[in-house]
Amino acid sequence: MGEQQYVSCEAFSESTRRIDAENERQNYRLGALETSQKQIAELIASVKVMAINIENMAKEQVKQGVRLQAIEEKPGKRWDTVIACIITGLVSAAISAAVSGFVR
Numbered sequence: 001m002g003e004q005q006y007v008s009c010e011a012f013s014e015s016t017r018r019i020d021a022e023n024e025r026q027n028y029r030l031g032a033l034e035t036s037q038k039q040i041a042e043l044i045a046s047v048k049v050m051a052i053n054i055e056n057m058a059k060e061q062v063k064q065g066v067r068l069q070a071i072e073e074k075p076g077k078r079w080d081t082v083i084a085c086i087i088t089g090l091v092s093a094a095i096s097a098a099v100s101g102f103v104r
Contacts, residue, residue: 007015
């Protein structure tokens with residue numbers, strides 16, 4: 001069998017110190033990644049809520065548009081009714097005058 005080589009305490013301590021330092025750097029990076037991942041997840045949830053709210057607002061806007069159109073059409077319909085009543089009254093008066101002229 002081959003000859004075994006031993007590592008000195010100083011070399012072992014230095015190697016251990018470097019490994020520990022690398023572990024600390026990696027742990028810091030992992031912590032930063034976890035924080036970033038949490039923020040991204042929160043952002044995704046916020047965007048979903050915002051999309052739902054925008055969809056609801058769009059639906060409500062359509063409903064309000066329909067109601068507004070009905071409100072805007074109402075005076076026109078009333079005016080048409082007034083004109084129809086005036087014409088009916090004038091025609092009725094003319095017919096009444098003509099009938100009363102024949103009757104005399």
